[in-house]
Amino acid sequence: MDSLNNALSAIKNLRSSVGHVFEVLANGVQAHHGDDGRDSKFLVQFQELFNNVNLNLREVESVINGLTPPPAPFNLGHTAALAQETTDERQALYSQLVNSYKWVDKIHEYSFLANNILNCNSLRRSYISYSNKRGRLQISSCNNTSPQHVDKVLNELSLNSLQTNYKIWRPFGSNAVVIVNIGRILKAAIVFKGVMIEWVTVKGFDESLDVDDLWTESRYEVFRKVQEQTHSAMLHFFSPTLPDLAVKSYMTWIHSYNKLFTEPCRRCGKYLYNALPPTWRDLRTLEPFHEECKNC
Amino acid sequence: MGVTVLQPYSVPEGQTGPQTIEFLAKRLLALGAVQASTFIVDCETFIPNPQHGTPKTVHVLHNSEYPASTFAVLDTGTKQVPLVADALFDLLMLKMAPAHTSKKQTKIESKGARFEYGDFLIKLGSVTMAENFKGILLEVEYRPCVIPSNCWELIRELLQGFLGVSIPATIPPYFNTPSIMSMNHPKSSEIFNPNHTKQNDVYQPMDTINQYLEHFGNFRKQTMLSGGTGIGAPLRS
Structure with missing residues (x-):
């Protein structure tokens, strides 16, 4: 292989020396040859270069003589097939290339527009970010967590509260249904999907609440109203990036209903409004308000 | 069950009982309450024949909210023993006639209209004893709640709202008695917690009857004090 490389470099040298000769010839007689006897000087320079060419040629010949012819033709693999057909029309590659280029261009344009639109809308429930790899991982952690993780989150909650007790059921496979008893005031069934809260049913302490019957409403007006409020809080506390924290803050909020009947409205100071106690709890301060008073 | x-509501001067009840019913309807049928609670008292040992009075009560049940309270003077039985208990009392006799003229009852207002149940009862009007007894039930101390403030606010009179802030004395659960416990004196009264x-349903x-x-x-209809011996020693 070395001798082949030597031969190739010798050929390169020969080419460059020949190129130099023609360059000098093309430039002809120039200023640096001086005034007197410049023809002879030019001739000397040309002879020198020509000798160089001869030397290189001899070297090439000697190197080539030293080469041994290869025993068999080189194996070129699939590249050999390239030589079989060279006309563009027969291969039909060009139109396919143009099409795929157009598609890539369109995808780029549409995804750019979609990104702009989705960034404007901050009230979305899903967390879409096509460039953020972490975000995508957290979506899966919100819907698709292992049952052990859900158990762990809920057990931490039940350790922290004295008046509230939690019972975890899994009637529909891996998704949990938690029956929460808050004091001796109310019962709530919270249906989870992974660690995301999907549905809440609120009933009175003396009403029955089974996992088989999660959808009937309470027979008392006050608990039907409380159920509405728990649903709006459910949407408020939803957070796909920190699902565990969302569940914990929701549970803290719902626990504030243990004083449903014993605390007057923070705004009007009364217990009753339209025969209902204050059914709304402020999302941050947990203060009680009547539904009618909370927006005043 | 709440x-x-x-x-009790005293009849104002110069007005009759039915007038007052009609007045209160109008106020309730103006508040948005809906009338839903009527109710009756009656109480019959059986006094023992003296020859049968220690005297024990038996009060037998019926409440139209619990139509299949008969409530009985055995009163020994120091202790009251409650009993909830089927309606057949009335027939049993008839069989007991030799030991206990009913005093018909002391049969007392409260009956009237029943109103629903949100989750509240309000009953305007006129109390009559032996067909004589005795006074007005209001019953207010808050159905979603099961602990008296939790919803006393709600009930008090409602009562003040439509009666227009001031109601004492403390819960009625009945709820300050020790609860049945702690009284029946064998070691009640040792583990009795003074805070664990009926209000907590x-x-x-027996609490309503009591x-x-x-x-x-x-x-x-x-x-008896006014010497009205003249009843015999005192009913409760």
Whole structure:
């Protein structure tokens, strides 16, 4: 292989020396040859270069003589097939290339527009970010967590509260249904999907609440109203990036209903409004308000 | 089943009982309450024949909210023993005639209209004893709640709202008695917690009956003091 490389470099040298000769010839007689006897000087320079060419040629010949012819033709693999057909029309590659280029261009344009639109809308429930790899991982952690993780989150909650007790059921496979008893005031069934809260049913302490019957409403007006409020809080506390924290803050909020009947409205100071106690709890301060008073 | 509180309402001067009840009913309807049928709670008292040992009075009560049950309270003077039985218990009392006799003229009852206002149940009862009007007894029930101390403030606010009179801030004395659960415990004196009174316990239908009995007793005493219809021996020693 070395001798082949030597031969190739010798050929390169020969080419460059020949190129130099023609360059000098093309430039002809120039200023640096001086005034007197410049023809002879030019001739000397040309002879020198020509000798160089001869030397290189001899070297090439000697190197080539030293080469041994290869025993068999080189194996070129699939590249050999390239030589079989060279006309563009027969291969039909060009139109396919143009099409795929157009598609890539369109995808780029549409995804750019979609990104702009989705960034404007901050009230979305899903967390879409096509460039953020972490975000995508957290979506899966919100819907698709292992049952052990859900158990762990809920057990931490039940350790922290004295008046509230939690019972975890899994009637529909891996998704949990938690029956929460808050004091001796109310019962709530919270249906989870992974660690995301999907549905809440609120009933009175003396009403029955089974996992088989999660959808009937309470027979008392006050608990039907409380159920509405728990649903709006459910949407408020939803957070796909920190699902565990969302569940914990929701549970803290719902626990504030243990004083449903014993605390007057923070705004009007009364217990009753339209025969209902204050059914709304402020999302941050947990203060009680009547539904009618909370927006005043 | 919720918490029930009874509140006697004195008839204003120059008005009759039915007039006052009609007046209160109009106020309730103006508030947005809906009338839903009527109710009756009656109480019959059986006194023992003297030859059968120690005297024990038996009060038998019926409440139209619990139509299949008969409530009985055995009163020994120091202790009251409650009993909830089927309606057949009335027939059993008839068989007991040799031991206990009914005093028909002391049969007292409260009946009237029943109103629903949100989750509240309000009953305007006129109390009559032996067909004589004795007074007005209001019953307010808050159905979603089961602990009296939790919803007393709600009931008080409602009562003040439509009666227009000031109601004492403390819960009625009946709810300050020790709860049945702690009294029946064998070591009640050792583990009894003074805070564990009826107001912190789950409300039972028997609590309504006990309150009616207490108020019926008061109406009977009033009658005796004013010397109205003249009843014999005192009912409660």
